[in-house]
Amino acid sequence: MHRTRTAAATALATALAVLPLTGMAGPPGAGGPTSGHHGPRDSHKAAVSRPLSPVPRSVRSRSDQVTVTPSVTVVAGPDTDRPALAVVEKALADAGAARVVRAGRAPGGGQLTVYVDGAGAARTLRALGARGSDGLPAEGYALAVGAGRIALSGKDATGTYYAAQTLRQLLPHRARPGARIPGTAVRDWPATPLRGVIEGFYGTPWSHAARLDQLDFYGAHKMNLYAYSPKDDPYLRAKWRDPYPADRLAQLKELVDRAHQRHVEFTYALSPGLSVCYSSDADLKALTAKFETLWDIGVRTFAVPLDDISYTDWNCAADKDAFGTGGGAAGAAQAHLLNRLQREFIAGHPGAAPLQMVPTEYYDVKPSPYKEALAARLDKDVLVEWTGVGVIAPTMTVAQARRAREVFGHPILTWDNYPVNDYVTSRLLLGPFNGREKGLPEQLAGITANPMIQPAASKLALYTVADYAWNDAAYDARASWTAAIGELAGGDARTARALRAFADAQYASSLNPRQAPELSAAIERFGGDGDARRLDGVLRSLQEAPAVLRERLADRGFVQDSGPWLDATRAWGTAARTALRLVEAVRAGDGPTAWQLRQRIPELVRTARSFVYVDMAGKRVPVVVADGVLDTFVEDAVAAHDASLGLAGRPKGATDLPVHQDNAVSRMTDGDDATCFWSGAAPGAGSFVELDLRAERPLGAVRLAMGKSGSPDDYLRHGVLEYSSDHENWHPLAAFDQRAEVRAEPPAGTSARYVRARATRAQDTWLVVREFTVAGAGAAAVAGGPPAAPGSALRSAGDGDPATAYRAARAAQPGEALEFTPDAPRAARSVTVLRPQGAPAGAADVEVRTGGAWRGIGTLSGAWTRLGAGGGAVGGVRLVWRAGPATPEVNEVILR
Structure with a gap:
């Protein structure tokens, strides 16, 4: 355990000393890769059977090998890092060595010897034709395997620890000795000094056990920074002046100790901005006293996040008197406090890393009085954290990083808001780190990722963050994601397949805009080739994945974190497979089976949507899985069934606006006024919401219901309703201004397939659409009896939507009839009557009216009845009920 400055802090200090305004210089020439082995995604495959993570800078295969002997000797240098030795010895034992001993020299006799640092490692590296660690940047290392020997040499203690982690991956897991390891030479170093995670989200903080587990994960993946900054730890924000209770401080000390053991720099990030008085000596004293307490338990890196606060409202009158008002005054006030903290605490504690801060304007590179004040006044040793262009930046480029360095005038540590999900608690974000340009790390002092509320589930994405931050030149997002799945699955192929299917269904984010890319591709293939068996295999794998993960995944934290999403995935898999069988039945012309399946789908979908995540406030948040993919597939299957019956069915919604959280566009067509589509941005001129009626048909009354309780101003302020038959030529129906409820009656005879509401001016407020409907022309008039039960209606039996149903209030009396009259007589060859499963046969006689007279055509036969109408114009259908309970x-x- 380290009680002095860690290698991460040393690396940062070195970086700050040499980092020019245009970016950090690359590794020195003496530490460059062996010719022909840079970007080793392909080169290391010959040397190892599984991917190394992070991908090393240089991996060279040798023609020889080593064998794990029953007894293995470890020869270590006098100052070799103890945690590194522990990793080496455990890896050898896991590879089958029955006895691992330390000695001052190799014993001979054919035993495998492992040299870790010191003169022995240097000599062995040379003998194996590998270069040593001289000339490498901080945390670099050299490793060679061959000719019956293994040698590891780190540039520093952390470098040795990282060499040990790479050896751990090179060695197999075996119960007995005898494993043969291909000869390999590795030379490696990080792309940027700081690489890690900042627990900086809103919501339920991680548990103590989860944090310890995370620190183990960071060390194994060469991440050297963990920032403790959970927004809902009161002692960091609301009660920042108060000392920690003894039990909480003891837990923090355990975290600090574990971090040191794993070569991770524990950063304590105190957020006083909600109440601090920047000019107050008392508040400065409170800050330094809090930091002193953390220093005493081993913390050596400190941060002061000043994000998510107001800088126009002072917390004390003295600050207004001292600094004035406006953004520039806020920047000056923050610089004043941080400079004093740097001088009076950081500089007075030898071994402390440079102070870190999060500016209030942390999300762009636009010049401003605030940024100008920070750039000019803030101590140049202070590290500035930045989220990119946007709070959640879809992309991050070299040019943006250079611009951030110029605008803030300080070295930049990214606070990358991925895979954080505190703003979309209904989702897990399990896709890879993406959209970050190659070359970005060398422009930065470091990269930190803000994880999800779910710690273990965050590992998939954090694995890929570690890959990118260490070696962006070789980073491949999908390959890294695949490797992350393999590692979390413990190398078990069945578990890996299940985890991949599950993670694919939770893939989408601002960084990965396509949801469920593999599942989507399978559905698209089915649309082209109609191979239902192949698609059913994909859907079955998804349906069964949760059970496989619950049974086989070793990381039980992942299973616990993902519980509601696992349940929803299984349920959506069941719904989608049922929908696929519905499509098959429709294609086969099997009406009874299709109707039976169709009736199961609403309850299956309700079940799939019923699972919730419970947040720290007790709020039940419905979870979403593969939204826009699975739900759309099910909706399209139902629409295909409607079309096979000659019905238009429920319209399909669309928009060009982003969606806020899980308020999907489908919610404006679900028939429920309590749900809504909610945009994730303000509409501009031309923004639209749209209905696809799925077929050209006469238009009835149009209703657009916008706004909702709590957001009454979220509606289109200025717009127009339009219709089109081809989605290209649009015709105006009605203009509207400053109305949240819009209704329009199309002229008689108007028909179209598409109807949309389009904004004619830009606005500042977002858009809520509760319901967007077009009345269905052609619905039959329904009369007769028995009367409908409360909550039901006669018209539901002829409204063109099989999802609605007429339910009688009582049993039918003999001779009582239900009569259906279409808007005009129709040439029809058949009458189809759809009833719930279990409906009795023989319940009614079916008659049609042709030429003004009624004639019988048959009897209801069960849930699905199709009878020949005899051709000709049918002016009505009558169900004449028989007596029965x-x-x-x-x-x-x-009628069709």
Whole structure:
């Protein structure tokens, strides 16, 4: 354990000393890679059977090998890092060595010898034709395997620890000795000094056990920084002046000790901005006293985040008197406090790393009075954290990083808000780190990622962050993601397949805009080739994945974190497979089976949508899985069934606006006024919401219901309703201004397939659409009896939507009839009557009216009845009920 400055802090100090305004210089020439082996994603495959993570800078295969002997000797230098030795010895034992001993020299006799640092390692590296660690940047290392020997040499203690982690990956897991390891030479160093994680989200803080587990994960993946900054730790924000209770401080000390053991720099990030008085000597004293307490338990890196606060409202009158008002005054006030903290605490504690801070304007590179004040006044040793262009930056470029350095006038540590999900608690974000340009790390003092509320589930994305931050030149997002899945699955192929299917269904984010890319591709293939068996295999794997993960995944924290999403994934898999069988039945012309399957789908979808995540406030948040993919597939299957019946079915919504959280566009067509589509941005001129009626048909009344309780101003302030038959030529229906409820009656005879509401001016508020409907022309008039039960209606039996049903209030009396009259007589060859599963046969006689007279065509035969109408124009259909105890129910009567 280290009680002095760690290698991460030393690396940072060195970086700050040499980092020019245009970016950090690359590794020195003496430490460059062996010719022909840079970017080793392909080169290391010949040397190892599984990917190394992070991908090393240089991996060279040798023609020889080493064998793990029953007894293995470890020869270590006098000052070799103890945690590194522990990793080496455990890796050898896991590889099958029955006895691992330390000695001052090799014993001979054919035993495998492992040299870790010191003169022995240097000699062995030379003998194996590998260069040593001289000339490498901080935390670099050299490793060679061959000719019956293994040698590791680190540039520093952390470098040796990282060499040990790479050896751990090169060695197999075996119960007995005898494993043969291909000869390999590795030379490696990091792309940027600081690489790690900042626990900086809002919501339920991680547990103590989860943090310890995370620190183990960071060390194994060559991440050297963990910033403790959970927004909902009161002693960091609301109660920042108060000392920690003894038990909480003891837990922090355990974290600090574990971090040191794993070569991770524990950063304590105190956020006083909600109440601090920048000019107050008392508040400075409170800050330094808090930091002193943390110093005493081993913390050597400190940060002061000043994000998510107001800088126009002072917390004390003295600050207004001292600094004035406005952004420039806020920057000057913050610089004043931080400079004093740097002088009076950091500079007075030898071994402390440079102070870190998060500016209030942390999300762009636009010049401002605030940034100008920070650039001019803030001590040049202070490290500035920045999220990129945007709070959640979809992309981050070299040019943006250089501009951030120029605008802030300080070295930049990114606070990358991925895979954080505190703003979308309904989602897990399990896709890879993406959208970050190659070359970015060398422009930075470091890269930190803000993780999810779910710690273990964050590992998939954090694995890829570690890969990128260490060696961006060789980074491949999908390959890294695949390797992360393999590692978390413990090398078990079945578990890996299940985890991949599950993670694919939780893939989308601002960094990975396509949801469920592999599942989406499978559905698209099915649309082209119609191979239902192949798609069913994909959906079955998704449906079964949760059970596999619950049974086989070693990381139980991941299973616990993902519980509601695992349940929802299984349920959506069941719904989607049922929908696929519905499509198959429709294609085969099997009406009874199709109707039976169709009736199961609403309850399956309700179940899939029923699972919730409970946040720290007790709020039940519905979780989403593969939204826009699985739900759309199910909706399209139902629409295909409607089309096979000759019905238009429920319209399909669309928009060009982003979606806020899980308020999907489908919610404006679900028939429920309590749900809504909610945009994630303000509409501009031309922004739209749209209905696809799925077929050209006459237009009835149009209703656009916008705004909602709590957001009454989120509606289109100026817009126009339009319709189109081809989605290219649009015709105006009605203009509207300053109305949250819009209704329009199309002229008689108007028909179209598409209807949209389009903004005619830009606005500042977002858009809520509760319901967007077009009345269905052509619906039959329904009369007769028995009367409908409360909550039901006669018209539901002829409204063109099989999802609605007429339910009688009582049993039918003999001779009582339900009569359907279309808007005009129709040439029809058949009558189809849809009823709930279990509906009795023989419940009614079916008659049609042709030429003014009624004639019988048959009897209801069960849930699905199709009878020949005899051709000609049919002016009505009548169900003449027979006596019986059953209460009549009818979903739809269809003339076709």
